[in-house]
Amino acid sequence: MNLFGRMLAEVPDAHVDGAVQMAPAFTVHPSSPQPDYFTAVEDWAAPNETGSAHLQTAFFTTGLLYRYATVNLTELTRNLNGDHEQALHLLGLFADAFIDVMPGAKKTSTAPHTYPHLVHYTIRDRRPVSALSQHAGALNRLLGTRRLLGCGYATLHPGPVDHLGTAHSGLDELIDALTENAAAPTGTLV
Numbered sequence: 149m150n151l152f153g154r155m156l157a158e159v160p161d162a163h164v165d166g167a168v169q170m171a172p173a174f175t176v177h178p179s180s181p182q183p184d185y186f187t188a189v190e191d192w193a194a195p196n197e198t199g200s201a202h203l204q205t206a207f208f209t210t211g212l213l214y215r216y217a218t219v220n221l222t223e224l225t226r227n228l229n230g231d232h233e234q235a236l237h238l239l240g241l242f243a244d245a246f247i248d249v250m251p252g253a254k255k256t257s258t259a260p261h262t263y264p265h266l267v268h269y270t271i272r273d274r275r276p277v278s279a280l281s282q283h284a285g286a287l288n289r290l291l292g293t294r295r296l297l298g299c300g301y302a303t304l305h306p307g308p309v310d311h312l313g314t315a316h317s318g319l320d321e322l323i324d325a326l327t328e329n330a331a332a333p334t335g336t337l338v
Contacts, residue, residue, distance in 0.1 A: 175211030297329065
């Protein structure tokens with residue numbers, strides 16, 4: 149509740165503003181639907197019953213997905229009655245879950261167990277900004293870095309990635325750096 153909020157229309161005092169904003173995953177790469185022909189048959193029909201069967205074609209497509217979320221640390225701390233340490237702990241747990249969890253629909257036919265190739269965080273003391281690499285560099289030129297309090301990334305890519313801040317060797321190090329950087333200011337994490 150402290151992260152995503154709650155609204156109970158019948159109990160106005162139970163309202164909690166969400167501290168997390170999540171965008172749907174999207175891709176900008178073209179992809180072609182791939183047909184998946186399948187059948188479903190009742191293997192153990194009861195005596196004197198005809199059972200059932202089904203033939204169908206499902207179509208799958210994939211692309212390079214981008215996911216984006218923000219955590220307003222000020223709002224989260226307010227939801228926790230000022231407990232900044234607990235807010236940082238929840239921030240770390242949220243970051244770990246956001247990185248680790250993938251949508252599970254059709255999991256037996258798609259095996260969605262791929263980890264992200266790049267994870268990037270930015271801590272700002274004002275408005276969140278969604279950006280990657282060259283776009284991040286362009287935004288830093290436009291907005292300046294005065295409001296940028298920290299940023300970093302971890303990637304499978306063998307070389308450095310420009311404009312995304314400090315390179316971290318792995319996801320554990322990235323999450324630790326994220327919460328350490330967020331501990332000093334009370335801003336918004338992007």
